[in-house]
Amino acid sequence: MALGLVALVAVLVFAYRVFREPRRLGNAVWFGVAACLTGLWLLDQVAGISWLRNLALAVLAAIAALIVLVLPWALIANGIVMWRREGHGLANLLSLLAGVALLVVFGATAATAMLGRFPWLTAIALTSLVITGYFAFLFAALLAYSVLYGTFRRERDANAIIVLGAGLLDGRVSPLLAARLDRAIACRKRSATTDPVMVVSGGQGPDEPVSEAEAMGDYLREAGVPAEKILLEDKATSTEENLRFSVAVLAEHGHTGKMVAVTSNYHMFRTAVLARRLRLRLDVMGARTATYFVLSAFLREFAALLAQYWRTNLAAVVLLAGTTSVLTWLHR
Template sequence: MLTLVLGLLFAGLFFASFQSDRRRLRNGVLLLVAAWFLLQAALDFLIDLNPWFEWLNLLVLVVPVVSIFVFAGFLIANGVTMVRREGPGITSFLPIAVGLAVFLAPVIAFLFVLSGQPVLTGMAALAFFLCAYLGSAFVVFLGYAVVYSRMRFSPNPAAVIVLGSGLINGKVPPLLAARLNKALEIYDGGSRAKPVLVPSGGQGPDEPRPESTAMKEYLVAKGAAASDVLEENQATTTRENLAYSVALLAEKGIEGPVLVCTNNYHVLRAALLSRRQKINAEVVGAPTARYFVPSAFLREFVAVMRDNRLTNIILCLPMFGIALLITVALMNSPVV
């Protein structure tokens, strides 16, 4: 009964927070906690009906552990695919590095504990706490990113901001084309009053022209009226994409609902950034090549953790304290 009450309580908190602003990462935390308690409540109900269902408790413990190693293997395989298709690079090797770390961390921690050294045992405990925290944070991020990317938004925005993502030889690559196609879908599918399209992106050091220029060419070539396309050609980061585009719209006197177009893996972080900058906008996602998604989500997760580093440090401080207490206790123990 307690698990059911807690599940319903956190579900209520999730819906309240979601209705207030769906661009909150805490929504994902509340959703995960609610789902966990409701799952436990369902298991308790089934066990009360028939003790045979007790084996499900073991399944709940085993499946996450097995899933971790399956996920690690998948990341390594995906990294190999990335290297083959995209060539060597940090982005390509990131899934391999994370996959190997997931495999090796438990082994190294186990060896540390077996050593009998208090300091190494304390380090193993700290590694366990940090890995559990990072794993939970990633599940929250990934789960809510999927939930958020599937939400429906206003079909009649006043403007659609398209975030730049880099050019290849001065041309729009497939990744960026997907964003522009999504913007055109919204442009063509709304009311008679067409939204203003704002391709946003400056000129990088390895680009022959601003991203926004190539993006505007693409939009006009695909049927958008040139008068409906407003270039923002100074931004070099997602924060600047959002801030400069909104400032440009305000300068032109364009008011009303704003949608931001990006790729599906980037949707949640763009939404979090828009909220942090107090920009009244929602974010929609365009499809991405499947082989590219795992690496992209990992990079987005790292970026979100970095953007919230103060919160993460505060939450991790007790883990360091507990690990230190374990180390001191073992050093003073006559058994060790």
């Protein structure tokens, strides 16, 4: 009974927070807490029914086996694909590094279980496992809430549509960027009561012959968007600058009213969180991304959010490490 009430409270808190402001990062954490507590309550409810209990335990065992035996190798395989297709930058190695890190943690934990004579080794292994669990919980909660956020209704009759830039390919719009532009064009066509202006945002990289904004503007004109409905913002070099500079361009041209920003689906929620921090009244829409690219890209988004809230995460890691170490030594 008590567990059910706690789970209900967590669900209600999550629902209230989403109703008030869906762009809060804390919503993802509350979603994860509510899901875990609800899952525990459901397990408690089926504990007295033998076949349901056995089924639930079998499912949990299968999930655990997949996490330990399959997930690290899947991450490594994705990292190799990213390395071959997207280049050798650190950002494209995140899934490979994550897979290797999981193998090290799981291997160290297994070795410690077999060599249980060394309390200090047990403390290190368990601390690593707990911290890994913490980041895994955050990642899963953020991924799940990002998918949920993508299903929320977006403003269809916006007065302005901001398209966030991405890297060019030989001076032309890349497939990733084309997907964002196509989503923005579709959004503009669906607008029933407005004729929205479109802001294309992106500066010129050192290896790019033109700015991202210029290439994006050419793409929109070729797609039939009137030139007078296209505004260029060609200075931005980050997501924050994409948003701030684009809103400033709209203000300079006297455009007010509802705004929607379009980016890739993996980048959507972090953009929304950033827009809230900048106190910008706009929603964010996501465009489809190649399947192989999503996992690595989302890991990059996850790392960026961790860095953005590094103080909170550092405090959590220190607390978990200290608590686990003390409990391990007390029970040695």
